Amino acid sequence: MKYWLMKTEPDAFSIDDLAAVGREPWSGVRNYQARNFMKAMSVGDGVLFYHSNTKVPGIVGLAEVVSEAYPDPTQFVKTSDYYDPKSTQEEPRWALVDVGFKRKFKRIVSLEELKANADRLDEFALLRRGSRLSVLPVTAGQWKTILSLE
DNA sequence: GCCAACGTTGGC
């Protein structure tokens, strides 16, 4: 079992939205590194659910990977914000996985708090300077440490 | 293949 962190802007799609729908295709990722991480995911992998671009950014709950990677259908939709004219059905460029709700944290584990515990989270990709990746790997040790902060 | 221009991300 592997672990990941996935970012979302709560104004667009929050942990409460995920709780409401139960499961969601993680469409719209248009970064090759993030896409490659999703392709490396397996059903059952753990996901730290992160709220970005909000008053208190941080990890707000747990989700899980509930599908293998498959082509992101929005890349073919001309009217979609995520349409990619260079992508074809035969050779899709973008992939996604379905993400399932696990649980919402009783309280947010804020970015500030994560930074304060950086020494226990060595080389955490989220804390790397200028990190903008929306999907990134988490080690078993980092996962454990973060759960202990909840 | 270089790199300037531009667009996006995301904390603050």
Next chain:
DNA sequence: GCCAACGTTGGC
């Protein structure tokens, strides 16, 4: 709303 950091685009 600002802006640093970074990715992508496209002219050459």
